[in-house]
Amino acid sequence: MSEMVDKDSDGKIEVAGHVKWFDTAKGFGFIVPDSGGADILLHGNVLRNYGQNSVADGTRIRILAQRTERGIQAVSIIALEAPAQPGAAPLADFAEFDPAFLAALPLEPARVKWFDKAKGFGFANLFGAPDDIFLHIEVLRSSGFADLQPGEAVALKVIEGKRGRMATAILAWDAALHADERGGAA
Template sequence: MVQSGTTLTREDTENEAVSGRVKWFDPVKGFGFVISDSGGPDILLHANVLRNFGQSSVADGARIEITVQRTDRGVQATQVLKVEPPEAPESAPLADFEQLDPEVMAQATLEPARVKWFDKAKGFGFANVFGKPEDVFIHIEVLRRSGLADLQPGEALAIRVVEGKRGRMAMEVNAWESALSR
């Protein structure tokens, strides 16, 4: 880290690529921190940098690739390059998906959608797929397994939807921008 009062050189301000894990991210506070795989100080991840990637949140423990810049205030992320969901614990699949045919789930296509509402405390919310009248149920566990921590009303998504015993359900949720590159 550069000491206060020191002039930054070009080398200090150049961006470098870093891989790591999200330590924590709070969309209400507008920031969080990443722990680099190679060690060193925590890396500040500002909400604006995450939004430029097309996401409003990221799950704790998610794998992340970023570019960073060393400043007189510490190491900060300047761009998000890739986000992968946290490793799923060795647990049973969600009960809502147990009865579904794995082939049907594998063939579900990404559909453009917009968040209607999502309540993290309740653990669920709904989205609307463009051109379809039915709401799509989104469970917090599906969101977490997709690498996201929260959703905002109006947020654009790309989701994989299946018909469950209680209606249309998201089995995967992606930020719109990240889904475009798939």
């Protein structure tokens, strides 16, 4: 993501940076702009308007921001890009699969059944299908999420693994719709 700083007619500026931290319990976090300067407030409502309830630390982000009496705040998210994890080994469950095959998997609409961050896993159900899809915490992190909430709409790339059906990538539903429009996916 390249940095852009263009003011629109409402005085909003487009800013690129990365998520410093986001606390789902507190409902806010901060963005460090690539251009330097003060951190930018990221409120939970702005994140939810993008279609996510959480975001992983280090996630690349492009936003529209606005100066307020309390400092600069994000008003909308343009794009999120999962944090790079140099040297991170893919899950052993994916080792037998060609990375090109995994990248080409279709995005399938799903709802989170439950996710326990402390346990490091949870399950989702594809729309119209009764079987559970396993969600691993490392897949969440590599997809740019810190946590998932029951009932949250997502899009999954799913494989039949050694332990059954599991997600290899997770996108917020809104982001998946936009990725589909651009002809790409996670």
